Amino acid sequence: MNAAPTAAGHGLLACAVCRLVSRAPQSGDAHCPRCGAALHARKPASLARTWAFLIAAMILYVPANVLPIMDTSSLFGTQRDTILSGVVFLWTSGSFILAALVFFASVVVPLAKMIVLAILAGSVQMRSVKHRRIRTRLYRMIEFVGRWSMLDIYVVTILVALVQVSTFASIHAGPGAAAFGGVVVLTMFAAASFDPRLIWDTQGEES
Amino acid sequence: MPEYKLIACLECDLLHRQVPLAPGGEARCTRCGARLYRRASPDSNQRALALALAACILFIIANIYPIVGLEVQGTHTSSTLFGAVKSLWEEGARAVATLVFVTTFFVPAAELIGLIWVLVTLRRGARGWGTVPMLHFIESVKPWGMVEVFVLGVLVSLVKLAHVASVEPGVALFSFGALMAMVAAAAAAFDADAAWAQLETIR
Numbered sequence: 352m353n354a355a356p357t358a359a360g361h362g363l364l365a366c367a368v369c370r371l372v373s374r375a376p377q378s379g380d381a382h383c384p385r386c387g388a389a390l391h392a393r394k395p396a397s398l399a400r401t402w403a404f405l406i407a408a409m410i411l412y413v414p415a416n417v418l419p420i421m422d423t424s425s426l427f428g429t430q431r432d433t434i435l436s437g438v439v440f441l442w443t444s445g446s447f448i449l450a451a452l453v454f455f456a457s458v459v460v461p462l463a464k465m466i467v468l469a470i471l472a473g474s475v476q477m478r479s480v481k482h483r484r485i486r487t488r489l490y491r492m493i494e495f496v497g498r499w500s501m502l503d504i505y506v507v508t509i510l511v512a513l514v515q516v517s518t519f520a521s522i523h524a525g526p527g528a529a530a531f532g533g534v535v536v537l538t539m540f541a542a543a544s545f546d547p548r549l550i551w552d553t554q555g556e557e558s
Numbered sequence: 559m560p561e562y563k564l565i566a567c568l569e570c571d572l573l574h575r576q577v578p579l580a581p582g583g584e585a586r587c588t589r590c591g592a593r594l595y596r597r598a599s600p601d602s603n604q605r606a607l608a609l610a611l612a613a614c615i616l617f618i619i620a621n622i623y624p625i626v627g628l629e630v631q632g633t634h635t636s637s638t639l640f641g642a643v644k645s646l647w648e649e650g651a652r653a654v655a656t657l658v659f660v661t662t663f664f665v666p667a668a669e670l671i672g673l674i675w676v677l678v679t680l681r682r683g684a685r686g687w688g689t690v691p692m693l694h695f696i697e698s699v700k701p702w703g704m705v706e707v708f709v710l711g712v713l714v715s716l717v718k719l720a721h722v723a724s725v726e727p728g729v730a731l732f733s734f735g736a737l738m739a740m741v742a743a744a745a746a747a748f749d750a751d752a753a754w755a756q757l758e759t760i761r
């Protein structure tokens with residue numbers, strides 16, 4: 352028998368909204384006696400949903416980086432900016448801190464998020480018992496930093512709004528922006544679908 | 559062992575017995591380190607209400623005034639958040655416009671109104687209409703409110719534009735900055751455990 356007392360191990364269900372712990376019903380769907388939320392021992396179809404969102408995000412990640420997120424047309428011609436060329440522009444114009452910040456938010460965060468989620472889902476599927484605490488912490492981390500990759504979407508929004516109407520140039524949002532927004536949304540859904548408790552469900556098998 | 563004294567870790571499912579904490583204290587899971595529960599100060603929901611009301615006023619200011627102004631060859635242009643979303647929508651980037659609208663306007667507004675709704679109802683000592691669905695709603699939309707990311711995005715675009723034109727941060731930018739701090743403070747002060755416990759006693 353495993354030593355750690357878990358809610359599931361004791362036939363109890365924890366409400367994800369109000370945190371009330373209640374006894375699981377013998378049959379049928381469970382609802383929280385205090386707030387009425389649907390109760391699940393684990394998030395339903397957690398791994399399948401995580402993979403589905405994750406793979407969709409990975410596919411969309413390609414156009415998000417290849418297609419321009421912004422077209423700038425001025426008297427000097429048209430310039431198409433991708434996520435990366437935007438970072439390069441900031442760097443070469445001397446805004447090193449900002450360039451690093453945008454690089455982190457738009458390149459490192461989404462990539463790290465997808466890699467970490469793949470590792471988490473994969474390791475759960477292989478019933479790994481290693482580094483559970485670290486894996487749980489990784490999950491917490493990607494949930495926290497994921498939102499920051501919206502940064503470039505907001506930059507494009509402001510630039511389009513301000514420069515569209517002015518005379519010296521016009522800036523339009525490119526198809527890359529929609530793809531990139533899609534990546535952010537899909538990775539957020541993927542992270543929300545993953546159930547970190549699955550990491551610990553292998554407890555009994557640890558030597 | 560009565561069930562209501564138990565709390566399960568949402569990240570590893572380990573059961574813990576709730577122990578009284580000192581005010582301001584928080585309990586973490588002994589196995590994975592996730593936050594389990596905390597003991598807020600007794601007046602924290604009053605503080606949350608005051609902060610949420612202040613945030614509401616800032617939210618209105620932030621959406622009326624322009625975020626940034628731009629001056630090129632004597633012509634001045636400026637844009638509000640709404641104007642920015644509108645120009646994205648009009649040029650066909652509808653998905654992006656919707657995403658920006660939802661994360662910077664709809665969710666923050668809904669969260670604030672919901673929080674005020676719940677806190678005012680609880681203050682009156684009533685169970686109130688829609689309090690429980692409202693709490694569920696606040697919880698589910700929370701990850702989609704991204705005012706702080708938006709503020710950083712505006713700052714980045716200011717720096718980018720500063721290379722080609724003279725830019726001036728608008729009133730709304732400062733309001734959004736203050737709003738970001740206020741929303742975070744209100745969310746931190748809001749004692750959901752106390753709200754649920756109170757709702758349970760007045761059914």
Ligand SMILES: [Zn+2]
Nearest residue numbers: 366369383386
């Ligand atoms: Zn509940």
Ligand SMILES: [Zn+2]
Nearest residue numbers: 567570587590
């Ligand atoms: Zn835990």
